[in-house]
Amino acid sequence: MARTTKEVGSVVEALKDLEDGACIMVSGFGLSGNPEALIEGVLAGGKRGLTLISNNAGSIGEGLATWLRAGIVARVICSYVGNNEDLQRAMDDGTVEVQITPQGTFVERMRAAGAGIPAFYTPTGVGTLMAKGKETRIFDGRSFLLEHALHADFALIRAHRADPFGNVRFYRTSQNFAPAMASAARITVVEAEEVVDLGDIDADDVHLPGAFVQRVVHVPEHRDLIEIRTTRSAGT
Amino acid sequence: MARTTKEVGSVVEALKDLEDGACIMVSGFGLSGNPEALIEGVLAGGKRGLTLISNNAGSIGEGLATWLRAGIVARVICSYVGNNEDLQRAMDDGTVEVQITPQGTFVERMRAAGAGIPAFYTPTGVGTLMAKGKETRIFDGRSFLLEHALHADFALIRAHRADPFGNVRFYRTSQNFAPAMASAARITVVEAEEVVDLGDIDADDVHLPGAFVQRVVHVPEHRDLIEIRTTRSAGT
Amino acid sequence: MAHRAAQEIAPGSVVNLGIGLPTLVADVLPPDADVWLQSENGLLGMGPFPHEGEEDPQLINAGKQTVTLVPGASTFDSATSFAMIRGGHVDLAIMGAMQVAPNGDLANWSVPGGRTIGVGGAMDLAAGARRLVVVMRHQARDGSHKLVTTCTYPLTALGVVSRIITELGVFDPAEHHFSVVELAPGVTLGEVEARTGAPTR
Amino acid sequence: MAHRAAQEIAPGSVVNLGIGLPTLVADVLPPDADVWLQSENGLLGMGPFPHEGEEDPQLINAGKQTVTLVPGASTFDSATSFAMIRGGHVDLAIMGAMQVAPNGDLANWSVPGGRTIGVGGAMDLAAGARRLVVVMRHQARDGSHKLVTTCTYPLTALGVVSRIITELGVFDPAEHHFSVVELAPGVTLGEVEARTGAPTR
Numbered sequence: 001m002a003r004t005t006k007e008v009g010s011v012v013e014a015l016k017d018l019e020d021g022a023c024i025m026v027s028g029f030g031l032s033g034n035p036e037a038l039i040e041g042v043l044a045g046g047k048r049g050l051t052l053i054s055n056n057a058g059s060i061g062e063g064l065a066t067w068l069r070a071g072i073v074a075r076v077i078c079s080y081v082g083n084n085e086d087l088q089r090a091m092d093d094g095t096v097e098v099q100i101t102p103q104g105t106f107v108e109r110m111r112a113a114g115a116g117i118p119a120f121y122t123p124t125g126v127g128t129l130m131a132k133g134k135e136t137r138i139f140d141g142r143s144f145l146l147e148h149a150l151h152a153d154f155a156l157i158r159a160h161r162a163d164p165f166g167n168v169r170f171y172r173t174s175q176n177f178a179p180a181m182a183s184a185a186r187i188t189v190v191e192a193e194e195v196v197d198l199g200d201i202d203a204d205d206v207h208l209p210g211a212f213v214q215r216v217v218h219v220p221e222h223r224d225l226i227e228i229r230t231t232r233s234a235g236t
Numbered sequence: 237m238a239r240t241t242k243e244v245g246s247v248v249e250a251l252k253d254l255e256d257g258a259c260i261m262v263s264g265f266g267l268s269g270n271p272e273a274l275i276e277g278v279l280a281g282g283k284r285g286l287t288l289i290s291n292n293a294g295s296i297g298e299g300l301a302t303w304l305r306a307g308i309v310a311r312v313i314c315s316y317v318g319n320n321e322d323l324q325r326a327m328d329d330g331t332v333e334v335q336i337t338p339q340g341t342f343v344e345r346m347r348a349a350g351a352g353i354p355a356f357y358t359p360t361g362v363g364t365l366m367a368k369g370k371e372t373r374i375f376d377g378r379s380f381l382l383e384h385a386l387h388a389d390f391a392l393i394r395a396h397r398a399d400p401f402g403n404v405r406f407y408r409t410s411q412n413f414a415p416a417m418a419s420a421a422r423i424t425v426v427e428a429e430e431v432v433d434l435g436d437i438d439a440d441d442v443h444l445p446g447a448f449v450q451r452v453v454h455v456p457e458h459r460d461l462i463e464i465r466t467t468r469s470a471g472t
Numbered sequence: 473m474a475h476r477a478a479q480e481i482a483p484g485s486v487v488n489l490g491i492g493l494p495t496l497v498a499d500v501l502p503p504d505a506d507v508w509l510q511s512e513n514g515l516l517g518m519g520p521f522p523h524e525g526e527e528d529p530q531l532i533n534a535g536k537q538t539v540t541l542v543p544g545a546s547t548f549d550s551a552t553s554f555a556m557i558r559g560g561h562v563d564l565a566i567m568g569a570m571q572v573a574p575n576g577d578l579a580n581w582s583v584p585g586g587r588t589i590g591v592g593g594a595m596d597l598a599a600g601a602r603r604l605v606v607v608m609r610h611q612a613r614d615g616s617h618k619l620v621t622t623c624t625y626p627l628t629a630l631g632v633v634s635r636i637i638t639e640l641g642v643f644d645p646a647e648h649h650f651s652v653v654e655l656a657p658g659v660t661l662g663e664v665e666a667r668t669g670a671p672t673r
Numbered sequence: 674m675a676h677r678a679a680q681e682i683a684p685g686s687v688v689n690l691g692i693g694l695p696t697l698v699a700d701v702l703p704p705d706a707d708v709w710l711q712s713e714n715g716l717l718g719m720g721p722f723p724h725e726g727e728e729d730p731q732l733i734n735a736g737k738q739t740v741t742l743v744p745g746a747s748t749f750d751s752a753t754s755f756a757m758i759r760g761g762h763v764d765l766a767i768m769g770a771m772q773v774a775p776n777g778d779l780a781n782w783s784v785p786g787g788r789t790i791g792v793g794g795a796m797d798l799a800a801g802a803r804r805l806v807v808v809m810r811h812q813a814r815d816g817s818h819k820l821v822t823t824c825t826y827p828l829t830a831l832g833v834v835s836r837i838i839t840e841l842g843v844f845d846p847a848e849h850h851f852s853v854v855e856l857a858p859g860v861t862l863g864e865v866e867a868r869t870g871a872p873t874r
Contacts, residue, residue, distance in 0.1 A: 002504075002506070003484065003504075003506050003544070004483050004484030004506055006484075029714045029733065029735075029737065030733075030737045031737075032730060032731060032733045032737065033731050055751075059737075078791065079791055079792060079793050079794070080790070080791035080792070080793040081788075081789055081790050081791040082790050082791060082793075088788060088789075091789060098789075100789065100791050100792060101792075102792050102793075102794070102795075102796040102797050103713065103751070103755065103792070103793050103794040103797060104713075104751075104755030104758060104759055104794060104796075104797030104801070105796075105797070107750075107751040107752045107754075107755055108351070108353070108752060108755060110752075111555070111752040112356070113559070114555060114559045114561075115344070115554070115555035115558055115559045116358070116359060116555070116557075116558030116559040116560065116599075116600050117344070117356050117357060117358060117558070118357050118359075118375035118376070118378075118380055119356070119357050119375060119380075120348070120353050120355070120356035120357070121353060121354050121355050121356070122352070122353060122759065122800075123352060123354075123759065123800040123801065124759065124796045124797045124800045124801070124830075125796050125800075126800070126830070126831060127828055127830070127831040128796065128827065128828045128829065128830065129783075129827050129828075130792070130796065139354035139355060139384070140354070142354075144354055144355075148375070163544055164544075165508065165517075165544045167544060167546055169440070170440070170748075170750075171440065171731050172439065172440065172716075172729065172731045172732040172748050173712075173714050173715050173716050173731060173732055173733055173734075173748055174731045175715055175748060175749065175750045175751075176714055176715050176750060176751045177750070177751045178750065179750045179752065180750065180751065180752045183555060183559055183561070197543070198542075198543040198544035199542075199543025199544055201546075203408065203515075203517070203541050203545040203546050203547045204405070204406070204407065204408065204443075204547050205441065206546035206547075206548070207440075207750075209516050209546040209548060209552070209556070210508070210516070210544065210546070211486045211508070211510070211516055211556050211561040211562070212556070212561055224730035224731065225730065226728055226730045226739060227733075227737045228733075228736065228737045228738045228739070229728055229739055230722040230723075230738040230739050230740070231722050231723055231724060231725045231727075231728065231739070232721050232722045232723070232724060238705075238707070239685065239705075239707050239745075240684050240685030240707055242685075265513045265532065265534075265536065266532075266536045267536075268529060268530060268532045268536065269530050291550075295536075314590065315590055315591060315592050315593070316589070316590035316591070316592040317587075317588055317589050317590040318589050318590060318592075324587060324588075327588060334588075336588065336590050336591060337591075338591050338592075338593070338594075338595040338596050339512065339550070339554065339591070339592050339593040339596060340512075340550075340554030340557060340558055340593060340595075340596030340600070341595075341596070343549075343550040343551045343553075343554055344551060344554060346551075347551040347756070349760070350756060350760045350762075351755070351756035351759055351760045352756070352758075352759030352760040352761065352800075352801050353759070358558065358599075359558065359599040359600065360558065360595045360596045360599045360600070360629075361595050361599075362599070362629070362630060363627055363629070363630040364595065364626065364627045364628065364629065364630075365582075365626050365627075366591070366595065399745055400745075401709065401718075401745045403745060403747055406547075406549075407530050408515075408528065408530045408531040408541075408547050409511075409513050409514050409515050409530060409531055409532055409533075409547055410530045411514055411547060411548065411549045411550075412513055412514050412549060412550045413549070413550045414549065415549045415551065416549065416550065416551045419756060419760055419762070433744070434743075434744040434745035435744025435745055437747075439716075439718070439742050439746045439747050439748045440748050442747035442748075442749070443549075445717045445747040445749060445753070445757070446709070446717070446745065446747070447687045447709070447711070447717055447757050447762040447763070448757070448762055460529035460530065461529065462527055462529045462538060463532075463536045464532075464535065464536045464537045464538070465527055465538055466521040466522075466527075466537040466538050466539070467521050467522055467523060467524045467526075467527065467538070468520050468521045468522070468523060
């Protein structure tokens with residue numbers, strides 16, 4: 001009996017049931033570690049009114065900023081806008097509703113969603129604008145905010161290596177939000193640089209077990225833009 | 237400039253400031269993956285009135301059951317008693333206060349402590365004896381229990397490999413509660429089968445980063461008792 | 473029962489087998505079955521028991537039995553394991569039970585007046601698995617009912633059981649009665665009614 | 674300032690450096706310094722910038738700069754990274770600031786009426802690091818005070834700042850005033866008082 005594979009033949013197939021108004025989590029930190037083909041695939045798919053959950057929502061016109069430029073995003077949940085001019089413009093225009101969340105709360109809300117935790121208390125944001133409308137509660141004399149789980153329809157994540165069950169290895173700082181997003185979404189699609197056979201990743205070396213993954217698509221080549229290229233001078 | 241090492245020369249040194257009445261987390265599942273030398277070290281140290289936080293608190297007279305036999309434990313927080321006759325006896329005698337917690341809640345409470353989360357809601361145990369005295373709250377029409385972070389003075393964990401900063405790799409199912417315990421304790425002591433140089437564990441292969449570890453002790457040999465030896469017949 | 477329970481497993485699904493009768497389900501699965509067995513101590517892709525001499529003391533299941541890994545297995549910590557369970561990433565849990573009620577309530581961890589053996593991961597699995605199937609003897613050894621109107625033993629979780637498989641047949645909790653899905657060969661509805669502590673139809 | 678800030682780092686400690694002035698602290702540390710730099714995007718053991726041609730697009734810090742790893746570095750996911758931060762496993766955070774008050778309140782993420790740039794990990798770091806040291810210019814470019822009686826800019830966290838290092842000296846919040854720990858060479862207490870928007874002694 002052959003095992004069911006989660007590998008699909010194309011980005012189009014991986015995104016086949018993504019609908020208008022879908023809520024989509026996308027991993028990556030700025031333009032680093034982006035699931036580039038899946039990002040392009042959503043853009044090409046032409047669906048609109050999307051909720052985008054991503055730490056930066058693209059940058060310098062690239063990556064997820066192309067979704068903003070195309071006007072297919074209705075709402076963004078992120079932690080940082082920074083040099084993302086497209087997001088700034090969309091906020092100023094009022095064409096996109098933007099919810100800014102502290103980065104640790106952002107990821108913990110997704111981790112909670114994936115772990116069956118509907119809500120948790122955190123010290124982050126107490127006494128700040130982030131506390132607006134939120135329950136504050138004291139434990140052991142210190143104040144905490146109640147934060148709720150953050151779910152999504154899709155999570156699009158980038159992997160270094162995946163197998164047909166969806167076991168994943170990440171590379172360096174590309175891991176970032178991917179495991180939490182994978183756990184929080186109904187359908188997690190992995191864009192893998194390499195797809196290997198079952199057993200090629202040792203059990204102790206799996207970063208994200210296949211139970212959290214629904215689809216795998218093999219994308220060997222990436223642009224991997226460097227946003228801020230910093231180097232040291234020769235000799236140091 | 238040499239880097240500060242967390243490796244200590246002996247179990248005695250690793251446990252030097254463990255006091256009477258200390259709250260101690262110990263990783264392992266039954267007798268599998270036990271930090272055997274540290275368990276013996278605490279027993280030899282003669283401290284009493286301990287609170288022991290461990291999934292099984294030993295078994296068949298071995299491992300942590302030796303603490304129960306020696307009468308040095310005042311309180312146990314665990315998820316499973318099973319065939320631990322010493323724990324059964326201590327409960328029946330009333331000499332040890334035993335708090336039984338669902339295993340997922342048990343580990344999530346430690347994970348929360350280590351992550352700065354004072355409390356969280358869980359679906360586990362709603363409507364059962366575990367809900368006694370706990371707040372129940374409804375989110376999206378479903379009931380959840382409020383559970384609190386579980387901290388400790390010490391975590392004693394078993395590792396396959398560690399480096400002098402305390403970066404750790406686990407082997408197979410010995411990982412279990414160790415990362416959550418390491419994060420939840422003030423002082424985490426790692427009993428490592430191997431101690432390697434900084435850099436010998438690739439950054440992407442670290443299971444538990446050194447920030448969660450305070451001391452490392454090298455213990456190359458373990459008994460590694462098998463509690464339930466199950467095998468298949470030849471030819472299958 | 474084990475064979476019937478195995479039919480509940482959809483291809484490619486993630487399944488947790490409880491201690492006791494449910495463990496037997498693993499034995500009736502073909503060696504290359506399209507299923508991923510999860511063990512709550514931190515293992516996905518549990519294989520058969522090891523050959524003698526190949527036992528690894530650091531590779532066990534939640535019943536503390538020595539096991540093996542299938543290709544594609546992964547090991548992880550308990551927090552991740554229960555995130556997987558509570559978060560709905562385990563498709564099916566197959567568990568034993570002491571009592572089940574038509575409203576789906578489950579009691580399977582403690583007998584009033586009995587020794588405390590602890591709850592382990594049962595409450596988390598019952599609350600978190602996407603689907604929960606109970607495999608058990610239809611009645612207790614002393615003849616008392618296990619399919620009951622209301623659970624009198626300490627509960628494990630409320631309204632979680634989807635299906636019960638016993639030596640008499642297959643039954644689904646249907647709020648106020650048990651719905652008979654299948655009868656075992658030679659078993660009559662009258663026999664089931666006589667041996668069940670709640671309405672059955 | 675960067676040199677002075679570097680003195681706050683205890684041997685072997687885990688330190689997170691914020692964007693801006695604090696980044697300069699890394700530059701004054703010796704290459705083999707006994708410190709573990711944490712970056713909240715999921716990196717512990719951040720090394721210096723790479724040599725030209727050795728940049729790895731998938732190895733960046735939270736400022737999105739290309740970086741390297743020191744031996745003993747580890748990479749991990751953001752949930753673990755912020756567990757590390759919020760759970761008190763980062764010994765020291767060094768951050769820039771717009772305003773600091775004597776009660777330890779910190780404002781460093783948003784200017785009223787300015788563009789929204791987002792908060793990133795600043796609130797988590799401020800709330801979670803065991804010790805928080807601010808490195809900043811003593812006054813804003815327009816001459817307005819940054820050491821103030823009460824923060825008027827949107828807050829990052831309440832009562833979290835342990836120490837402030839500016840070009841004029843080192844100051845500790847002391848509830849109702851700033852306590853002068855050190856003055857920079859040639860700086861007088863009178864000068865500090867004139868350029869500080871809260872009592873200083």
